[in-house]
Amino acid sequence: MMNILGIETSCDETGASVVQNGRMILSDVVASSLEFHQKYGGVIPEIASRRQLEFIHSVVDEAVISAGKKMRGIHAVAVTRAPGLLGSLLVGLSYARALGFALNIPVIETDHIKAHLYANFLQARGGEKRPVPQLPAVGLIVSGGHSSLYYIRDFHHFQLLGQTRDDAAGEAFDKTARILGLGYPGGPVIDRLARGYQRKNSLRFSSAQMPDSFDFSFSGTKTAVLYHHQKHQRDPDYDTAKVADAFQTSVVSVLVKKSIAACLKKRVRTLLVGGGVAANSGLRQALSDEAAGHGIAVAFPPLSLCMDNAAMVAGYAYHLVDAKRRKDL
Ligand code: KG4
Numbered sequence: 001m002m003n004i005l006g007i008e009t010s011c012d013e014t015g016a017s018v019v020q021n022g023r024m025i026l027s028d029v030v031a032s033s034l035e036f037h038q039k040y041g042g043v044i045p046e047i048a049s050r051r052q053l054e055f056i057h058s059v060v061d062e063a064v065i066s067a068g069k070k071m072r073g074i075h076a077v078a079v080t081r082a083p084g085l086l087g088s089l090l091v092g093l094s095y096a097r098a099l100g101f102a103l104n105i106p107v108i109e110t111d112h113i114k115a116h117l118y119a120n121f122l123q124a125r126g127g128e129k130r131p132v133p134q135l136p137a138v139g140l141i142v143s144g145g146h147s148s149l150y151y152i153r154d155f156h157h158f159q160l161l162g163q164t165r166d167d168a169a170g171e172a173f174d175k176t177a178r179i180l181g182l183g184y185p186g187g188p189v190i191d192r193l194a195r196g197y198q199r200k201n202s203l204r205f206s207s208a209q210m211p212d213s214f215d216f217s218f219s220g221t222k223t224a225v226l227y228h229h230q231k232h233q234r235d236p237d238y239d240t241a242k243v244a245d246a247f248q249t250s251v252v253s254v255l256v257k258k259s260i261a262a263c264l265k266k267r268v269r270t271l272l273v274g275g276g277v278a279a280n281s282g283l284r285q286a287l288s289d290e291a292a293g294h295g296i297a298v299a300f301p302p303l304s305l306c307m308d309n310a311a312m313v314a315g316y317a318y319h320l321v322d323a324k325r326r327k328d329l
């Protein structure tokens with residue numbers, strides 16, 4: 001039995017979680033400083049790291065206690081090393097290293113992107129049982145900072161197939177929401193408006209296809225929204241929901257097309273999706289439909305595990321611990 005304490009402080013959140021044997025989430029605590037950033041329309045790094053320094057001790061304590069453990073029942077500490085905001089990452093890293101030193105247990109530094117994809121392998125305690133996805137797989141990561149496709153042979157081998165050439169998917173949602181005056185973060189608002197919009201396909205924004213590549217580009221779609229908004233925002237029948245829906249449809253269609261093409265090219269039957277935009281209901285629906293038609297099993301994390309969290313860090317780290325050490329425990 002191996003209990004790993006995960007710590008995640010890559011952006012505005014301070015997360016800590018205990019995960020058993022890389023699968024079962026015993027606790028998952030997240031404190032966010034989002035409310036302090038909202039009036040600026042984006043995350044302010046200095047505010048984020050200052051809050052994380054305040055939160056981290058109690059968040060870690062709470063994660064261990066609500067897992068029903070004591071510190072001495074923790075066998076390793078996992079922490080996000082990159083990518084993320086430097087000051088924020090440093091808070092988590094220094095805390096994890098100090099804790100590892102004090103408890104004399106290993107500290108495992110993990111990659112945030114791979115951890116996002118790993119969220120698909122986790123199981124909530126007492127929650128509905130989720131199947132363990134099969135590897136090899138293709139991984140689509142769509143977050144505030146990244147949009148990439150990976151071929152995942154196993155937990156140690158990730159091959160980058162393509163990535164965004166400009167905005168990340170979540171960033172495109174956030175910037176578009178800002179253009180439309182919808183506040184920050186933009187993804188959830190656009191998602192909600194698009195879901196409630198009935199007259200589908202009455203407006204279209206084209207998206208960059210780049211058919212010979214698995215790279216993405218979303219800035220053209222965002223600019224198309226900007227021009228449309230500037231031109232029509234004073235029309236009497238102007239409808240923000242219609243624009244939000246057309247934007248989302250455009251982004252989702254490229255994500256779906258390239259993910260399925262990557263699965264076919266790599267001949268895999270599993271597609272793992274991760275990152276904040278994996279919460280998008282339009283993406284979940286369209287990708288599930290398209291994948292089913294190709295006999296591909298698509299996995300999305302539960303909504304709470306799409307956003308930044310420490311459970312994915314603790315879970316993924318289990319596979320990075322040397323096998324002999326795991327067996328000894
Ligand atoms: O993975 P995440 O929590 O943080 C990063 O590692 O970047 O992703 C945050 C991003 C934000 O850009 C947010 O607007 C977007 O995920 N997001 C969504 C939805 N929920 C969050 N985008 C589209 N639809 C959603 N429902």
Ligand code: ZN
Nearest residue numbers: 116143275308
């Ligand atoms: Zn993230």
